[in-house]
Amino acid sequence: MEAYIIKGYRSAVGKATKGGFKNYRSDDLAVQVIQHLMQTVPQIDPKRVDDVIVGCANPEGEQGLQVGRLISARALGKEVAGITINRYCASGLEAIAQAVAKIKAGFGDIYLAGGAESMSMIPMTGYKLAPSYQANMENINYHVSMGHTAEAVAVKYGISREDADVFSFHSHKKAATAIDSGAFKEQIVPVEVEEVYVEDNQRKTQKHIVDTDEGVRRDTTVEGLSKLRAVFKKGGVVTAGNASQTSDGAAFTLVVSEAVVKELNLEPIARLAACAVGGVDPLYMGIGPCVAIPKALKQAGLQLADIEQTELNEAFAVQALAVIQEAGLNPETVNVNGGAIALGHPLGCTGAKLSIQLMEDMKKRNQRYGMVTACVGGGQGIAGIIERL
């Protein structure tokens, strides 16, 4: 049975450790987004939701303790189940793919699928970095840090520092234009954040609304970016300016079966026509999309030329450029509203966030096929093809 995406909403993306969500838990964020989403589809009784699939890249600490189940119970009621899944940066897209697959397998009819991540609260590699001894004996790069994979990709595929900085500059410019034009306004759930704190020995309360992505640097220049120091490697190319930002955010989609569409007279906006993953050498993690994209195209029975727009997660500028180059993507149709370098990359949330952005933008441009793709830590890639309905 076919599965359809009915709606998708996301939070704004906050700057980790200093933005609007720095003290706001990702499960609280997810609950807000899901409840808003369900309010826009009053035909569906929340208790009918079969499962809430929550992508999360570092499910520990504040995101541990079965955070997926906690989110489902709080957002929809204790009768509704929830699960946390993890494919690192692809978790959000993987969640949608799993919802689609379950519906097609006949395991359920209504799913909420997406992701949530607070990089303010959980550091990039979690609180305890504990790589496998045996794995390290077999290949020391199984656990290599993402920055070093980007440096390796830059060398292997001949991406220069200058190209990376120019790409980053354009990411910021495109994102600023998109925000100013209100491109993301309809997909973002405004979240009220309450802060209780002590100032001058007085307990104070302050509330503010977070409704706009925080990462964009409007005053950035190629010259300014070129002055930044390489972070990972002596004389390397990866800087804080041409890598994705650490972020906080949540994004969810409502995925239902064809039967439910008919029963409740719903209007689907899209379907996930294909979704594929593939593995690459962990040291060249960033090139992962290049193995996933052909698989997804084959699944969908499409050619690359059929893809009118692509959301390519900008883990690093050098990695994104290498993928564009090696996969033969049209740079003009990649990340038309900017990418993670400007808008942030809340790991487990990102796949769902990009899918929502893509669906919204395809609607405005009246496009039929779009693609979401990302590299994945540990040496993987994911690609999902979305058909707008």
Next chain:
Amino acid sequence: MKEAGGNCFYKFEKGVKKYFNIQSKTYEPLPGTEAFIILDSYREQNPVLKNSECTVHDIGDGVLCLEFISKSNAIGEGIGKALNEVLQLAEEEGWNGLVIGNNAKQFSVGANLMNIGMFAMQKQFDVLEQFVADFQQINMRIRTSKVPVVVATQGYVFGGGCEISMHCDAGIYAAESYIGLVEVGVGLLPGGGGTKEFALRASDDFFEGDVQNPTLINYFKSIATAAVSTSAYEAYDLGYLKKDRDLVCVNTPLNIGKAKEKVLELATNYMPPSPREDIRVLGRGGMSVLYSAINEFRLGEYMSDYDVEIARKIAYVICGGDLTAPQQVSEHYLLDIEREGFMSLLGNQKTLDRIQYLLMNNKPLRN
């Protein structure tokens, strides 16, 4: 003045600088200098012990002071021998304790590299292994002696000098002390108990529910990158100083006097520590996280291939070897594997090249 036993206005007497008081016609202590202990002022009195590398002074109140006098205060057999002797003497004759300190610009540049390099090039590994074993035992002797031992430092506190310091009961570190286990620079690991001591300190820092690996990484980084503190205060962060044990002295000339005070404070009902058998090491789990960290340094081109080899040896020792699970081990065990690691590196031509290069050029070789 002559009747008072002098021929000039100032003189040293039992380590005290005195001036001739014209009114009382006697020599009296120079006001404001009581707290200073300048070892030159003890040269007139017979040393308690003396050899080519050090002198042991009686600095009053039942306290001894072992002063390094070798070139750059490098540590060789003479210092080791004297330390053994002076501790035995202090224990048997009922001295209150020992200060290890000197008034030189540098406290110590570490072990005598010339000797180590010479023996290694001559492939006299038995001699070297005995030297390392002796140095380890001396440091353990300092740790477990029946009298308190307090170090007073200034300037360079490198390598073996740092290892001696870390094994004392307490330390008075001049603020301008530059402290570091710098052995990696010459292709070695700290072999005089320094690596063992970092494993011990990491273990002591672990707490119930602690994820432990970040603590281990911090200690490891200090040794593996030969980190030298830019002040005594920074040495706390690098793990060379302990907050509950060591003090920083802003006025350098006061450090030996302060160390003497500390000896006297500790001497009351002093209970010497026993060799530890409860050091929690992380085995393969710890080694794996350190191997990953080393890989990051290598990929970033902050380490050479040989640096990686050395760092992996350090990881092995600080984790207690490739144990399949964390467990408690003794200082004795850690010293054994530390010595094995030191000797295996000493047998590598690249280590010898580093030693030779440093001796000839006074700067490290990154081969």
